[in-house]
Amino acid sequence: MSKTSLDLQTTVHVEASNLKAYYLTEQQGVMKEVKAVEDVSFDIEGSKFLAIVGESGCGKTTLAKVLYGFVNSNLSIIGGRICYSFGDAQYEVSPTANTLKDAWWKKISYVPQGSLSALNPVRKLKDIFLDLANSHGVPFQEEKVKNHLKMVKLPPYILRMYPFELSGGMRQRVVIALATLLHPSVIIADEPTSALDVVTQRDILRLLKSIQVDAKSTFIFITHDISLVPDLADFMAIMYGGCIVEYGPTEAIFSRPLHPYTKFLLSTVPTIGDKTEKQPIPGSPVNLIDPPPGCRFHPRCPYGEKICAEQRPGLVENKANSWECRVACWLYR
Amino acid sequence: MGGFLKFFIRYLGARLIVCFLVIFVGVTITFLIPRLIPGSNPAEIAVRRLQMAGAYLPPESVEPMREALLKLYGLEGSMIEQYFRYWRELLKGNLGPSFASFPTPVVVLISRSLPWTVGLLALTAVVSWVIGTLLGGVASYRGKRLWVRVFEMFSNAVRPIPYYIFALTLLIIFAYVLRWFPAGGAFQVGIVPSFSSTFVKSVIKHGFLPALSLIIIGMGAWFLNMRNLASGVTHEDFVIFAHQMKIKESTILKNYVMKTAMPAQLTGLALQLGTVFSGTIITEIVFNYPGLGTLAFTAIMQSDYNLIMGITLCSIVAVAFATLLVDLLLPFVDPRIQYTGGAG
Ligand SMILES: Nc1ncnc2c1ncn2[C@@H]1O[C@H](COP(=O)(O)OP(=O)(O)OP(=O)(O)O)[C@@H](O)[C@H]1O
Ligand SMILES: [Mg+2]
Numbered sequence: 030m031s032k033t034s035l036d037l038q039t040t041v042h043v044e045a046s047n048l049k050a051y052y053l054t055e056q057q058g059v060m061k062e063v064k065a066v067e068d069v070s071f072d073i074e075g076s077k078f079l080a081i082v083g084e085s086g087c088g089k090t091t092l093a094k095v096l097y098g099f100v101n102s103n104l105s106i107i108g109g110r111i112c113y114s115f116g117d118a119q120y121e122v123s124p125t126a127n128t129l130k131d132a133w134w135k136k137i138s139y140v141p142q143g144s145l146s147a148l149n150p151v152r153k154l155k156d157i158f159l160d161l162a163n164s165h166g167v168p169f170q171e172e173k174v175k176n177h178l179k180m181v182k183l184p185p186y187i188l189r190m191y192p193f194e195l196s197g198g199m200r201q202r203v204v205i206a207l208a209t210l211l212h213p214s215v216i217i218a219d220e221p222t223s224a225l226d227v228v229t230q231r232d233i234l235r236l237l238k239s240i241q242v243d244a245k246s247t248f249i250f251i252t253h254d255i256s257l258v259p260d261l262a263d264f265m266a267i268m269y270g271g272c273i274v275e276y277g278p279t280e281a282i283f284s285r286p287l288h289p290y291t292k293f294l295l296s297t298v299p300t301i302g303d304k305t306e307k308q309p310i311p312g313s314p315v316n317l318i319d320p321p322p323g324c325r326f327h328p329r330c331p332y333g334e335k336i337c338a339e340q341r342p343g344l345v346e347n348k349a350n351s352w353e354c355r356v357a358c359w360l361y362r
Numbered sequence: 363m364g365g366f367l368k369f370f371i372r373y374l375g376a377r378l379i380v381c382f383l384v385i386f387v388g389v390t391i392t393f394l395i396p397r398l399i400p401g402s403n404p405a406e407i408a409v410r411r412l413q414m415a416g417a418y419l420p421p422e423s424v425e426p427m428r429e430a431l432l433k434l435y436g437l438e439g440s441m442i443e444q445y446f447r448y449w450r451e452l453l454k455g456n457l458g459p460s461f462a463s464f465p466t467p468v469v470v471l472i473s474r475s476l477p478w479t480v481g482l483l484a485l486t487a488v489v490s491w492v493i494g495t496l497l498g499g500v501a502s503y504r505g506k507r508l509w510v511r512v513f514e515m516f517s518n519a520v521r522p523i524p525y526y527i528f529a530l531t532l533l534i535i536f537a538y539v540l541r542w543f544p545a546g547g548a549f550q551v552g553i554v555p556s557f558s559s560t561f562v563k564s565v566i567k568h569g570f571l572p573a574l575s576l577i578i579i580g581m582g583a584w585f586l587n588m589r590n591l592a593s594g595v596t597h598e599d600f601v602i603f604a605h606q607m608k609i610k611e612s613t614i615l616k617n618y619v620m621k622t623a624m625p626a627q628l629t630g631l632a633l634q635l636g637t638v639f640s641g642t643i644i645t646e647i648v649f650n651y652p653g654l655g656t657l658a659f660t661a662i663m664q665s666d667y668n669l670i671m672g673i674t675l676c677s678i679v680a681v682a683f684a685t686l687l688v689d690l691l692l693p694f695v696d697p698r699i700q701y702t703g704g705a706g
Contacts, residue, residue, distance in 0.1 A: 099606060133608045147603035151621050151697055160617065164610040191697045207607065 040116040041214045041247050043096075044072045047109035050095045054103075056318070063317045065091040067271040067325075068109070070344060073264065076245040078238065080258045080279070082294070083268030086314055089251045090142050092268070093219045096249060097139045098122040098129035113137065115214055135165060138208040140218040142251075144201050148192035154203060155188035158210070165211060174210070181206045181236060198229040205233070209240055216241075217249045222257075234261055256298045259283060267291045270315035270325035273344055277354030287347060287356040289330050324359065332360055369700075377689045381682045388678035389671075393448055396667045397441065405431035407665055437667075448671075457672040462664040468672040471657060476676070478548050479642050479653035482569055484635065486576035491631045493577075494584025499620040501585070502592035503611075514589070517582035529575040529648040536571055543571045546650030572649040587630065591623040598622070625696040629688050636684030637677075 047070055052063035065088040073079055083089050091104065100106055100122075110123035115136050120129045129137065141147055149157060155171075162169035175185040181202045192200060201221060208216055218237065222230040238261055241248045250262060258265055258279055265282055267275040267290065275288040286292045293310045312329035315321065321328050327337035336359050344357040405428050432438045439447070451458060457468035501510040520528070537545040549555070549564040595601060596619055604614050646655035654673055661669035692699045 097606070130608075133606065139606050141599065141603055141606065143599045146599040149600045149604070149618050149622070151695075152617060153697075156617070160604075160609050160613050161607055164608055164613065193698055204603075 040074075040114070041076070042072075042074045042114040043111070043215065043247060043249075044114075045096070045109070045111040046070050048092075048095060048106070048111060049108040050091060050100070050104060050106045052091070052104050061318050064320055065104075065271050065317050066095055067320075068341075068343075069271075069273050070109075071266060071273065071276055073247060076241070076247055077264060078241050078248045078250065078262045080250045080252060080262035080265040081268055081273075082252055082255045082258060082265060084314060085253055086317075087268050088271040088317065089253070089268060090219055091271075093139070093142075093217050093249070093251050095122065097137065097217050098127050098133075099139070100127065113215065134161070134208075134213065135211050136213050137215040137217070138211070138213040140204055140208050140216065140221050142219040142223070144204040144221060145197050145224055147204050148200060150192055153189060153191055157207070158188070161207060161210060167211065177210055178206055180240075181209075182232075198225055198233065201225060201229075201233060202236070205236065205240075209244070212244060213246065215247045215249070217251075219251045220253065221250075223253070230257075237261075255294050267294065270320055271317055272325055272341075272357060274326065274358065275354070275356045276344060281354050287354060287361060288326075288358050289332055289360075290326050324357070334359060374690070377686050381686045384682040384685070385678055388682070389449075389452070389675060390445075392671050392674040392678070393445060394441075396665070396670060397444075403437070403665075405437060452675075457675070458668040460661075460666055460669045462660070462666040462669070468668045471669060472654070472672050472676065475652060475654045475657045478651060479646070479655060482572055482645075482651065482653065483576070483642055486573050486580060487631065487634055490577045490580030491584050491627075491634075494581040495588045495620075495627055497581075498585040498588025499592045499615065499623065501589045502596055502623075503615050503619060513585065517585050520578060520582045521586070525575070525579055526644050526648055528579065529572075529645060532571055532575050533648060544568050548652050569651075572645050572651055575649075576645060584627070584630075588623060588627055591626055592619050595619050595622045621695075625692055625699075628691060628695055632684045632688040632691065633681075635687075636681035 047068050048066055049064075049068060050066040052065055054061055054063055067088075069092060071079070081089055081092065094100065094104060095106060096111060098111075098120075106122065106124045108124060110121055111129075113120045113129065113132065113136070115132070118132070118136075120132050120136075121127075122129050133139075148154070152160075155174075158174050159169050171188070174188070178185055178187065183199060183202050183206065187195060187199065187203070192203070195203065201224075205218075205221070208218075221237065222233050225233065234257060237248065237250065240246070252258070262279050264277065265279050266273045267282070267288060269290050275282060275286070275291045282291060283295065286295050290310075296308065310329055311331075315325050321338070323336070323338040323340055324330070324342055327333045330337065340359075342357045342359050342362075344355045345361075347354050347356050347361050408431055409424060409428055429438065437444065455469065457472075459465045460468050460471055463471065497513060501507075501514065504510055533545065536543050544550075544567060546568075548568050549561060550568075553561050553564055555561060601614060601618050604618050609618070642653055643655035643659055645651065646653045647659060650656075654676065657669070658673045660666075661673060
């Protein structure tokens with residue numbers, strides 16, 4: 030790699046502003062909107078590891094799809110936009126334009142949530158790699174691919190095998206190998222380890238981290254398990270009911286969580302020697318078809334005030350500490 | 363590779379045993395059924411026919427006559443004796459004489475009709491399968507194109523029409539009204555079968571309408587089948603992921619969507635080839651085509667046991683070998699099925 034290409038990679042800039050994406054679904058003959066991504070904004074520059082954390086059903090996968098520009102007639106972007114600038118080229122996804130598709134896999138790649146079923150069951154792995162190379166107009170060199178597999182700790186002979194002959198962890202590594210084959214600058218990984226055992230999970234997370242550091246790429250890592258984040262991510266975003274409720278450097282959020290929901294999430298992380306009983310968060314998750322007015326967390330929030338039920342708080346900077354944290358909560362106004 | 367051969371031979375052996383078992387059971391059942399239906403004994407029928415024609419038969423001569431007929435037809439002795447005799451003759455390739463066209467051997471009758479049926483049905487089955495499968499696969503992928511919608515509407519419109527009505531309509535329009543094609547037969551009467559161009563042209567002209575009727579119906583069915591199979595596949599995770607990887611559309615269609623739907627579709631084809639004989643009766647009657655279907659029809663009408671059994675035997679052997687073919691082919695199109703038995 031020449032110096033200039035490294036320079037280009039360090040100037041990656043991802044900027045999401047007021048992203049809004051809804052699903053259209055039919056319920057009992059009536060078309061309903063699932064407000065799965067609401068007013069999401071963040072901004073990352075350079076080679077960073079961003080973790081997006083939230084409970085099941087809060088819209089993480091939807092956000093990942095939107096960030097990847099993978100929208101269709103069912104999921105559409107209602108407002109806001111996301112811009113990628115890779116130094117030399119700009120791409121955007123907005124309600125009216127989606128140029129990001131041109132950058133797919135060469136500049137930005139995606140590890141889907143259902144990675145274990147993401148490989149063609151009737152095609153040998155070598156052919157899958159071959160398809161990928163052919164489709165992107167790069168020569169297929171088996172030696173290079175084998176070296177690449179070595180990097181994700183896979184033996185070269187798996188190229189001769191079918192996906193069903195691999196273990197879950199191996200398949201996950203294959204998907205990661207596919208996602209990194211063309212050296213993209215941005216990688217979005219949606220729960221890449223959720224279906225795996227704890228040891229494999231740790232190995233794969235280490236692998237992802239080392240890829241991000243070595244290739245100086247930007248990672249957007251999505252998980253429901255906040256305890257995975259500390260050794261991994263530089264920044265984290267806490268998602269609740271389609272909104273980002275808190276955003277900031279990982280250390281800052283772990284040492285001084287601001288949003289009541291973040292506090293709940295952190296209180297559920299088990300630590301050795303801790304004898305206190307874990308309290309579940311009271312109430313039930315948001316119904317995204319008919320979310321509560323105002324702050325989406327207020328029905329479950331122990332500090333709820335009148336304004337919380339009336340207006341949704343924006344994600345604003347909080348200077349409570351020396352770090353730049355953003356929180357969407359009326360308590361900090 | 364040696365290991366593979368060993369597994370393959372073991373696999374083949376097991377399938378062959380099943381295949382022969384199916385044939386054995388089938389033959390036994392078809393041996394029993396006509397003999398268990400009361401009043402269908404051909405010797406009785408022949409005697410009755412004589413009596414009905416007004417011939418006076420003294421009662422003491424009826425019995426020897428019946429016995430002579432039974433012997434002639436190979437129906438004397440107990441059921442068990444007949445059964446063993448049947449197998450012995452069968453293994454010698456002798457299916458006995460036809461009762462209705464006595465003394466022509468059944469084998470001769472069948473070998474006269476078989477080529478027409480096999481030619482017509484195997485050809486139309488393969489042609490309609492290939493076209494229907496290709497179009498169905500592409501349609502699952504490009505569902506909104508105009509030609510797809512037109513073709514789909516056409517297939518759905520043809521489907522509920524009973525085949526014989528459809529076939530008769532074709533016959534009336536093209537053979538009687540427009541007079542483009544002959545109304546029956548397999549070739550012009552008077553031409554001697556040979557490889558001359560007149561003969562071949564005549565065969566094509568006579569076979570065109572029955573083939574067209576079978577291809578239109580078959581193609582529509584295969585089209586809808588493949589489209590449903592393949593559009594199920596287009597929603598699978600690995601196809602979505604292939605799109606996200608920006609794999610070329612043509613590669614996705616060919617190697618991701620159609621290839622995955624192929625095992626089920628291919629099974630359908632092989633099984634259909636097995637039913638070639640039973641599926642042909644209506645076609646051959648409507649178009650007056652001298653194949654196995656017409657032969658079977660007359661055999662049933664005339665209680666011609668030996669001929670019925672001979673035709674059924676063909677059918678059983680065909681189905682059994684079609685199933686064997688599926689078993690041998692599937693591991694090639696679907697790597698998850700292996701000759702070793704299990705996957706992995
Ligand atoms: N294709 C779809 N059509 C309609 N609604 C959908 C669709 N996919 C997801 N949803 C809804 O959108 C909401 C967010 O779903 P999403 O998959 O983004 O959740 P998630 O945070 O990724 O959950 P998990 O951790 O379980 O993967 C859910 O309420 C879900 O019911
Ligand atoms: Mg998800």
